[in-house]
Amino acid sequence: MDFLDYAFMQRALLAAVLVGITAPAIGIYLVQRRQALMGDGIGHVAMTGVGLGFLLNTSPVWMATGVAVVGAVMMELIRWYGRTRGDIALAMLFYGGMAGGVMFINLAPTGSNANLTSYLFGSLSTVSESDVTAICLLAAFVVLVTLGLRRQLFAVSQDEEFARVTGLPVRALNLLTAVTAAITVTVAMRVVGLLLVSALMVVPVAAAQQLSRSFAATFAIAVAIGVSVTIGGTVTSYYQDVPPGATIVLLTIGAFIALTALATPLARRRARAAAAAQSAGDPAECVIPASREAADNAGV
Numbered sequence: 001m002d003f004l005d006y007a008f009m010q011r012a013l014l015a016a017v018l019v020g021i022t023a024p025a026i027g028i029y030l031v032q033r034r035q036a037l038m039g040d041g042i043g044h045v046a047m048t049g050v051g052l053g054f055l056l057n058t059s060p061v062w063m064a065t066g067v068a069v070v071g072a073v074m075m076e077l078i079r080w081y082g083r084t085r086g087d088i089a090l091a092m093l094f095y096g097g098m099a100g101g102v103m104f105i106n107l108a109p110t111g112s113n114a115n116l117t118s119y120l121f122g123s124l125s126t127v128s129e130s131d132v133t134a135i136c137l138l139a140a141f142v143v144l145v146t147l148g149l150r151r152q153l154f155a156v157s158q159d160e161e162f163a164r165v166t167g168l169p170v171r172a173l174n175l176l177t178a179v180t181a182a183i184t185v186t187v188a189m190r191v192v193g194l195l196l197v198s199a200l201m202v203v204p205v206a207a208a209q210q211l212s213r214s215f216a217a218t219f220a221i222a223v224a225i226g227v228s229v230t231i232g233g234t235v236t237s238y239y240q241d242v243p244p245g246a247t248i249v250l251l252t253i254g255a256f257i258a259l260t261a262l263a264t265p266l267a268r269r270r271a272r273a274a275a276a277a278q279s280a281g282d283p284a285e286c287v288i289p290a291s292r293e294a295a296d297n298a299g300v
Helices: 007-032 038-055 060-081 083-107 113-121 129-148 150-158 160-165 170-188 197-209 215-240 244-279 290-298
Strands: none
Touching: 007 038, 007 129, 007 150, 007 170, 007 197, 007 215, 007 244, 038 060, 038 083, 038 113, 038 170, 038 197, 060 083, 060 129, 060 170, 083 113, 129 150, 129 170, 150 160, 150 170, 160 170, 170 197, 197 215, 197 244, 215 244
């Protein structure tokens, strides 16, 4: 535990825990909406914010947050109105964000590609006190949204039409989800990096789904996995001198593989037990309507 004697490791671990909580917390809604790669797109756009931060001599974290939020809103607008040209518009937005980040940081007097690399792939030693303050504030917002509005966000993620019929403000909730995802990306970029954050938003959720189909249980397991791998990856990075972002993502994928290997025989055993019960003449279970089943699975 000697690493706790160093201030930069204390800051890095605090940031890692917050990332481990927030990334799966919003990622579960993106997975439900089949927008697993949204975080990756937002990460590309946030690069422009990082470059602008260096160019304007302001906080790259806050500048990246502002640009990422604008980019996320544009992505939602393109999804609503883009129609057949939407994929082209999104491609230009993503790659324009990357190009803008590289250009702005090279125009900055104190900027260089080395500075950009720490934001792309994460860096333990560069997490400053101001970064920790920003990460804490942004993470608090993400947690409040994902827990406080979990019923509404779950309903919209499951079925937008049904949510609209029940009177929920679907477009406002979609925008809020996109903005929360953008904030999560900037929370995670100092630990995992902009190019790898999407994996931490999606893979823990996919791993948790191997053990549970209940929304509440999946949420809790995904967050537990997220916190475990971010702390494990951060500590491993300190002792082995390896990149923290890559280490965290590889540990996350390892957790997914392990849980899949554990869940597969259990699922087969349950299937055989159900088949044996049916062949013995037991009455079949009643089928729950889709809307009722979704509500029951939510567990909220």
